[in-house]
Amino acid sequence: MRAVAEGLCAGQVHPTNPRYFGLNLPTPATVAVVAEALVAARNPQLATHGHAPFAVELEAETLRAIARRLGLEEPVEGTFTTGAAEANLMAVATALVVAHPEVVTGGVRALAADPTLYASAEAHPTVTRAARLAGLGADAVRTIPTDATHRLKLRALHEALAHDRAAGKRPLLVVATAGTTSGGTFDPLDEIVEAATRAGAQVHVDAAYGGLAGFVPELAPLLAGVGRADSVAFDPHKALAVPLGAGVFLTRRPGALAATFGVRAGYMPRGATRDPYALSPRWSRRFVGLPTYLVLATLGEVGVAAFLREQVALADRLRERLTAHGFRVVNDTRLPIVCFVDGGPLGDGAAHLERLRRAAIAGDDGWTSLVHFANGKRALRACITSHRTTAADVDRLVDALVTAREPPR
Numbered sequence: 001m002r003a004v005a006e007g008l009c010a011g012q013v014h015p016t017n018p019r020y021f022g023l024n025l026p027t028p029a030t031v032a033v034v035a036e037a038l039v040a041a042r043n044p045q046l047a048t049h050g051h052a053p054f055a056v057e058l059e060a061e062t063l064r065a066i067a068r069r070l071g072l073e074e075p076v077e078g079t080f081t082t083g084a085a086e087a088n089l090m091a092v093a094t095a096l097v098v099a100h101p102e103v104v105t106g107g108v109r110a111l112a113a114d115p116t117l118y119a120s121a122e123a124h125p126t127v128t129r130a131a132r133l134a135g136l137g138a139d140a141v142r143t144i145p146t147d148a149t150h151r152l153k154l155r156a157l158h159e160a161l162a163h164d165r166a167a168g169k170r171p172l173l174v175v176a177t178a179g180t181t182s183g184g185t186f187d188p189l190d191e192i193v194e195a196a197t198r199a200g201a202q203v204h205v206d207a208a209y210g211g212l213a214g215f216v217p218e219l220a221p222l223l224a225g226v227g228r229a230d231s232v233a234f235d236p237h238k239a240l241a242v243p244l245g246a247g248v249f250l251t252r253r254p255g256a257l258a259a260t261f262g263v264r265a266g267y268m269p270r271g272a273t274r275d276p277y278a279l280s281p282r283w284s285r286r287f288v289g290l291p292t293y294l295v296l297a298t299l300g301e302v303g304v305a306a307f308l309r310e311q312v313a314l315a316d317r318l319r320e321r322l323t324a325h326g327f328r329v330v331n332d333t334r335l336p337i338v339c340f341v342d343g344g345p346l347g348d349g350a351a352h353l354e355r356l357r358r359a360a361i362a363g364d365d366g367w368t369s370l371v372h373f374a375n376g377k378r379a380l381r382a383c384i385t386s387h388r389t390t391a392a393d394v395d396r397l398v399d400a401l402v403t404a405r406e407p408p409r
């Protein structure tokens with residue numbers, strides 16, 4: 001145990017450090033860590049309702065609470081996942097079964113037309129992976145260009161939908177992103193729903209990180225339109241101070257989960273309600289929803305909003321201080337993600353940005369990432385996800401970047 005503890009200390013990037021501004025990885029709340037230990041000790045099997053009714057019902061209630069925060073009205077079905085990658089795969093699979101029930105028995109060879117998917121150039125690559133795993137292939141995904149703010153271009157989406165329909169293809173699913181991974185931008189959700197509906201396609205919203213807006217009242221309007229989507233992905237392990245991997249998949253299509261994943265095994269005990277193993281790609285199921293439940297239950301709506309609001313405020317401080325020192329912010333979002341370049345002559349040169357990033361890491365002043373946008377532009381990216389991060393941590397990062405921007409002699 002000592003060797004493992006030392007190995008984890010020395011052999012990894014530390015996302016729980018208050019000066020970690022890298023990927024969307026929060027510092028887990030203490031109650032969430034305790035929940036993980038309790039789950040491991042009791043080891044409930046959530047494959048069937050009858051085997052662990054308390055855990056299954058508690059997860060169901062937690063999912064309903066999250067659905068409400070995201071603006072989804074009943075009826076809603078859902079399940080906890082390992083993360084948005086699994087949720088996006090479920091979105092493609094359920095959309096395919098809803099639109100083409102014949103694939104349940106005949107597979108994609110039973111399709112009379114080619115289903116097509118649509119996602120922006122800034123959408124997460126797991127959308128393309130999902131198309132591959134569903135048997136549709138990467139060529140079924142239409143990449144829609146983005147505008148200067150990295151949002152999906154509506155006109156390009158309309159044109160792609162019209163082109164495919166005229167070519168005899170079947171628009172299946174439009175994936176809208178609520179809070180892109182690179183820059184935290186929100187696609188125009190309401191307009192995407194309208195375009196997809198007219199084309200006969202379904203809509204999935206990848207709100208893996210941007211779903212946090214639903215827990216902060218003043219940010220909730222960013223999710224306008226999510227309630228009209230067919231399905232949504234959200235990752236508590238990105239926003240709600242719980243450990244990896246706790247994701248959520250929600251669908252407004254009653255029966256879609258059972259139609260897509262439902263099977264029976266003679267050796268499995270039958271529960272009083274539909275068993276979870278028949279509602280997702282997984283069979284054995286860990287009680288992954290408990291940390292999320294306990295964070296929401298102990299902090300309450302006011303407490304969750306407070307710590308997320310503090311992260312937003314710290315990101316605003318970071319933007320202000322960077323701008324004051326001659327850096328240029330290049331993304332447009334209200335989420336605590338700040339993408340920036342040097343406003344000086346070296347600008348967004350990859351070597352220069354990487355030198356700034358490594359200088360801050362070397363001094364233990366902050367861990368940022370280098371992001372490449374779909375339009376070819378580069379920037380340093382700082383994401384504030386830890387409830388332990390303070391204004392002093394933000395200021396220390398800026399001071400280190402200011403010092404390091406002077407070219408080496």
